[in-house]
Amino acid sequence: MRVIADLQLCQGHGMCEDTAPEVFRVVESEDGSYPHVEIVQPEPDAGLEEKVEEAVRACPNRALSLE
């Protein structure tokens, strides 16, 4: 499992971080506009799959995908 973020769609709402903080972190942007996601574990540890899938679904902007 590999997690990919489309930063053109991300607005940093943080639903992913709220759901699976082991994998996603929301960081401030340099220009002070929307924060954005940083994928801490692009290939999540075994056992996190379900949480990560839930986080991907929870994104209101469909900015996250799995491959």
Add this chain to the structure above:
Amino acid sequence: MTDQPRPKIVSGAKPEIGHYEEFMEHAAHFLYRAYLECGELAEFDLYGAKHVLLASPDAQEAVYRAGEDEVSASAPYQYMVPVFGEGIQYGAPLEIERQQVRFMSDALKPKRMKTYAQMIAQEVEDYIADWGDQGVKEFHDTFKELVLRTSTHCLMGAEFRRRLTDEFGVLFEQLEDAISPEAVVNFKSEAEAFAKRDEARARLQEMLMQAVEERMAWKGEPPTDMLQSFLEARYKDGTGLAPELIPGMIVWIMFGGFHTSSNTAAWACLELARHPEYQQEVIKEVDSVYGHGEDLSFTALREMPVTEGFVNETLRLHPPLCTLMRQVVNQPFEYKGNVFEVGTNLVISPYVSHRLPEHFPDPERFDPHRPQPEHLFALIPFGGGKRKCVGNAFAFLQVKSILTALLSRYELSLVDPPETYREVMPSLILRPSHPCNLRYTRRQR
């Protein structure tokens, strides 16, 4: 070049005014006709201003992914500046406006949402507490009143909400007259609506500023609401919002969330009443998660796939905002070989996009089981890209709370013949025709 592709021009333009009359009459229906006649790209004219409707997910994606230095949201929406105020949104430089939107998103973080969920739940429960065993209500006005209460509670806190009078709603309506289609073209005219708008805006400033000042003088632990977020917000250089700009921020976020949410709740109830079989499915889900002593606020934050599918389909057929504009700036914008000159208004219409048969087979049929389209830019009730509606999740929370509370107690049915419920556009928002009367009957459990 002779073989350069060009958009087809929509028929029916009149001298001088172009397609203005038909656009004013019903923008959504006009744009849909434009698509049927011209296909993916349809050019039309509003008083000499060139507009091109882009009606395909690819074209929508191209616009939503383009930079602000290519297509500007600020340019076509300058008529909002007198509504929100100078220094706010498109009355501020781009880099300031982008940070102001971040202030809003900070106020809508998951942790905050849990607080709002409690405020909304309380308002919804109180609102329907005295509805009795059955009755008939005009659901458009009903939800307007309810959403005004929930929004002001989440935005301005409990004290402001307690003091909320009819005046606030009336003032808001006067402000909205300024975004009627008329205003889009006649910006800065001396018309009565505009004078009223400025008066209403000044009075709102006074009311909201009082709340801002009271909050600034607050002793002890302040409440968690958007007003507090705005007071604590910081630009990247460390400075905060000037207090006198906070009323404008509140008016802005209210504009984005008030009628859009209340209309969606009304449309959802109308579709529930039209489709008793789907209503039973939603009721089943509501019963499985609510009504056994859980908090409504906790329930509304859970995943409710059936209810969410129902709301998604409501938003597909009845997107509250039918016309989203961008203007080509700096250099011509190119899409599939078509070249749009600087100054061209690019129009994206969720109403049209949601009826493209390649992505939504049998588009006029209400089907809450429809799968999400593959293309990320096909279903766009909240827009897309960096300017997508920041209140997306909040809107869902609000509508889910209303539907859950309502359906745990009542079933809904139509009062008038089905064909009398139509979609109308007295402003730029698509709404059910008046009266949208529905009957509610207490469920036998």
